[in-house]
Amino acid sequence: MSLTTPSVRFFRITLLRSAIGLPKRTAGVLAALGLHKRLRTVYHPVTQDVAGQIFAVKELVDVQEVDQKLSDGQMRELRRPGPGFWVEKRVGQQAQEEVERT
C-alpha cells in the first residue's frame, strides 16, 4: 500500500454582490480574500482560516471546491476567444514553393 499525498483542495470564490453599504469589516474580509470587484474570481486553499473568511461574506460570494487553482493569466487565457479561422494559403509561401520547385 503506497502512501499518496492528499490532494490539496481549493476554494474557487467569485464575488457576486458588492459590499457597498455593508460594514467596513465585511469589505475588509473581501479585500483580504482578494476580491475587489464584482465577478472576480480567486482561489484559496481549503483551510479553516479561509473557510471562516468565506463564512463572514457568505451572502456575497459563490464558492466551489476544486482540485486545482488557476492563476490570473490562466483564467485570462480561458477567456480569450479562439480565432475561428486558419490561414490556408499564404501568398509568400506560394512564391517560396515555386522557387523550391524550380
Added chain:
Amino acid sequence: MLSRTLKRALLDSRLPLPPTFLLPWAAGLTTVSHTPEAGNVPPPLIDSAQHVSTDRQAMKSASKQPKSASPAHTAPATAPKLPAPSSTGTSPIALSQSVRDLLPLLQAQGSHYITAHIFDRPYLLTQGDTVRLPFFMKDVAPGDILRLNKASNIGSRDYTLKASAAAPKLKSSTTTTVEVLDPTSGSLASHSRVMPTPSPDSETPSSTAARTMAPHFIPHIAKGKVSYLDDRLFVCRAVVMGVEAEPMRVKEKTKRRQRKVKSVKSKHRYTILKVKEVRIRGVEEIEGGDELD
C-alpha cells in the same frame, strides 16, 4: 505554451458537454451555501498538441432533434497547402437521420449564408461579400486565403442548419434546487435536488480531472454564448483583400483651469476580407472524411 494547452485541454472534452466557458453560467451562481461535490474538478493542464475547436458535434435542421456527440480521439489532420488544425472531433462524424434527409435539400437550394465567428464575433456572410473586420488582423498579407471554421448557422432560403443549443449541464454541481410543494394541494414538504454531476461514476480526483468536468465558469462572459457547428460540414473561404485605415482623428486631453492641452492621434487599421466560397458538404463527403477541399 501552458496557456494555450490549458485552453485546448478545456476545449478537448469529448463528452456531450457544451464548450466550457460558453455557458450561461450566471444562472448557476448562487450565494446559497453548497456542499462540495466530487465532480467539481477543473481541467488539468494537459499538454495537448491538438487543436479542437468546438465540443458539440450535434447539429439539427430547422425542426429536428439534436444528435449527441460521439467521443473523439486525437489524430492530426493535414491540408495540401498548409497544415490545418485538426478539426472538431477527429472521430467519424455521426449525422442524425434528419440531417441526412434534409442536408441534400439544403445543399440543392441556390444561395447559402453562413454566420461565421471570427474571434467569437458573428458575421453574416455569403459568397461574394466584402467584410471590413473591426480590427487589424496580424500575420496575414493581401492575397492570403483564410478558412473560416467556426460557424453557428448555415442556411438557405428555406432551411437552416444550426448547432444544437448547449444544454446547461455544467451548472455548478454544488448547486441545489429546492422545490417546495404547493401548500394548498400537497404537503408542506420540500426536497432538495442536487444537480447531477457529469460523470456517472465516482473516480479518483486525478482521473476525474482527466476529463473535463464542471469546469470553471466565468459568468460575465457567459452571456450570448453560442454553440458552433462541426467544421467538417462546410467550407468557407475568404481572401484577404487588404487593409483600410480610418481618417486620422485627434483627441484633445486637458483638464479644467489647465492650459496644457495634449493631443493624441488615432488612425486605426482594419482588415478587409472577401468571401470566396460558402459551401455545404454533402453527406457522403462528410462521412467519407474526405478533407481534401
